[in-house]
Amino acid sequence: MSSQDVHVGRVVALRVDEVAMPGGGTASREVVEHLGAVAVVALDETGAVTLIHQYRHPLGRRLWELPAGLLDGGDETPLAAARRELAEEVGLAASEWVTLVDVAVSPGFTDEVVRVFLARGLTVVDREVQGEEEADLEAHSFPLAEAVDMVLAGEIVNGPAVSGLLAAHTVVTGGASGRPSDAPFPDRPTRFASR
Known part of the structure; x- marks a missing residue:
């Protein structure tokens, strides 16, 4: 029915939104628009997965996560973004790619969806550190x-990591x-990228 911007940031x-509800009536809904993201379960020939330990300010601590990052606007495919992030964050390339899951991170208030890939046939490449976080x-x-055990023990709580590791297993x-790897991605967020 109507929409009003409250904040437009970098990410x-x-x-x-004032929306007509399926059961009748109207309601206000706050929506966080996001670029969307990719994450990678990078599995080597021994069956080991590469995880990153990264500080996440909203939770105030380091979390175990998969190599991951934002989808860039424009024509970048999810697979191209996954290849880029794997190289930037952990200095790896992969020759085999499979789409594991698409994760709607918290659909009650955000359109963020993360595509998680399984990458195999790993080789080491030069890592280009892009900023403070990386x-x-x-x-x-x-x-x-062991990573699956960490999920079930509550030691890995990042949503894409949890779902990606369980799917990879x-x-x-x-x-x-x-x-x-190029499967359709119907829930890829587009609104923020089109601003």
Whole structure:
């Protein structure tokens, strides 16, 4: 029905929408617009996954996460963004890519959706540190089963990492096959990028 911008920043925008509700009537809904993101379960030939330990100010502590980053506006595909982030954050390239899951991070208030890939056939490449956040990253490898145990123990709480690690474990153990690396991404956020 109507929409009003409250804040437009570098990474997100906040708007308030007046919406017609499915059951009748109207309601105000705050919506955080986001560029969307990608994350990568980088699995080496021994079955170890590379995780990063990174400070996250909203939670006030370091979290174990997958290499990840924002989708750039324009024509960058999710796969191209994943390749870029894997190289920038942990200095790896991969020859095999599979789409694991798309994660609507918190659809009650944001349109942020993260596409998580499984990457194999890893090789080391030069890492170009892009800024303060990436300079502070600590990368460590864990056997995939240990990373899954960390999820179930509450030691990994980042949503894309939780879902990506569990999905990768399912694929690796033969319970599923994933989707092509260029699978359709119908929930990719577009509103913020089009501003």
